[in-house]
Structures are given as structure tokens and as C-alpha cells.
Amino acid sequence: MKRQESVVSVTQDPLFRVVDATMFTDTLLTSIANGTTAAVRIPDLMTAADCARVLDRLDAVPLVPYDEGRVSPVIQKFGPVLNDHRQTDGTLSASYWPIAQEAREVWRKARLRPDPLAVSLLRLADAWASPVEAATIGGRQVFAGTLRTIDQGAVVHYDEAVREYPDGLFDQQILSQLAFNLFLSVPESGGETSIWRHRWDPEDEQHRESYGYTPEVVDGVQRVQLTPQAGDAILFDPRNYHAVAPSSGTRRIAVAFFLGITSAGDLIAWS
DSSP, rough: OOOOOOOOOSSOTTOOOOESSSSSSSHHHHHHHHOSSSEEETTTOOOHHHHHHHHTTTTSSOEOOOOOOSHHHHHHOSSSSSSGGGTSSSOTTTTHHHHHHHHHHHHHHHHOOOOOHHHHHHHHHHHTTSSSEEETTTTTTOOEEEEEEEESSSEEEEOHHHHHHOOOSSSSSSEEEEEEEEEEEESSSSOEEEEEEEEEOOOGGGGGTTTTEOOOGGTOOEEEEOOOOOOOOEOOTTEEEEEOOEEESSSSSEEEEEEEEETTTEEEEEE
């Protein structure tokens, strides 16, 4: 299947574009962080055959919905995400830690070969010339690397840990946040990722819906759209509004996590 080119609906910023590359580099990562690239796509980070081998073992890592009181339409995932355990006072519930430990054990015992999370972290570490470490809270490593399927779509939303936890959450200080997805399976139709050149503004709250916003929040805003293929990796700034279109046919399955560039110049990861 031919890859669909990125689509710019409103021409405003010529730098807000999708860059296709053969590998991640520190220059590409920093260009996303500083807003001079919308997204980086690495075609065939994993081969189709390797993706198929991972999918054959998928039953070993059972998927469950995100907190359905928070996320609608339903998105299924393996592995805990921090926001499902955020308390009303902005702190993390103690219930998170045993679930995170159990997920690590399940992932280890599943013996996915090749391990798509390990492959992804290694490629990013090579680009940054230093290991990607899990973010820590009070010295304890958080879980990083959910396996996620978005078949019914995801509403327009943004992700920004320093705004979600304004009093701080991690031991590390984050200067910039990136979102990573490695696609193991893609649908026959739909499932496109759209990213808009717009970050949260207080006036956007009039469009609040569920965990995100109604489409009016990005009316007239420059956008890029990606239709990845199995094996492709995509990296972008999730502080920009983004959404996933509903899909049909084969499930849309990806390994996903966030990356933080810290004040010390390190890369950390979390889900």
C-alpha cells in the first residue's frame, strides 16, 4: 500500500510539516521540541514480518479500556497510564504502583520477539547518544510503553504533563514533551492521525468535551495528517492538538509512550 503524503489544509507555517527519515537523530528530535517540525515519520522501523510475529503473541498482553469515565470513545491498552490514576488533588494514587509492577512482569513473560518497546527505545537512545530512562517519582520508575488500540477514534486533545500536574510529578524537570508511536497493525480504512499547529489556550475551554475538545477548537488551524503503515514510527509534539479518525477493518495497534527532554539534557519516558 502506498504511503499517503502529509496533508496541509491551511498554508501558514512552511516548517509545520512531516519529515520522513531513515532513522531518528538528535536534530530531528530537537526540531520537534522547538516547533520547527510537526512530526517525524520513520518508515519500516520494524519489518512487516516482525510486526506479524509480535501480533501472534498479542494474547499474552491482555488489553483493557482506559478509565471509561475519562476517555470516550473507548480506547483499549495494555499497561497503566498515569492519568488513569491521577487524584483530584493532582497527585498519583498509590494504586498505580502494583499495577505498574504487574504490567512489567506480564510484558517480560510474554517474550515478544522482537520486543517492539526495546527496539523503539534503542533507536531513540542511538539518536540521543544516551539511554532513554523511565521517569521517576520519589525514586521509583514509572511504567513506560503501553500497547494501545484506537479503533473508534480519539477526540481532539492535547497531552502536557507539566500542565496536567502543575505542582510537579516527576523527579526530573521536563523542558519539552514528545509522543512516540510504533504501529504494529493498521486498518484498511480510517485511523489517520491529525496534528494541528495549536497549543492550549484558556479560551479553548468553551469547547471542552470528555477528555478533549470539540472540533471547533481547531477550526481554521493549520494541520498535518498521517496515515502510517505497519512498522512505521511517528514522533510528534503532543502539546499540539491531535486526534485519531475512527477506522474499520484490521485493528489499529501501536506501542506508545511519551518522551521528556529534561533540564539535564536527558530523555525520559512514561505512559
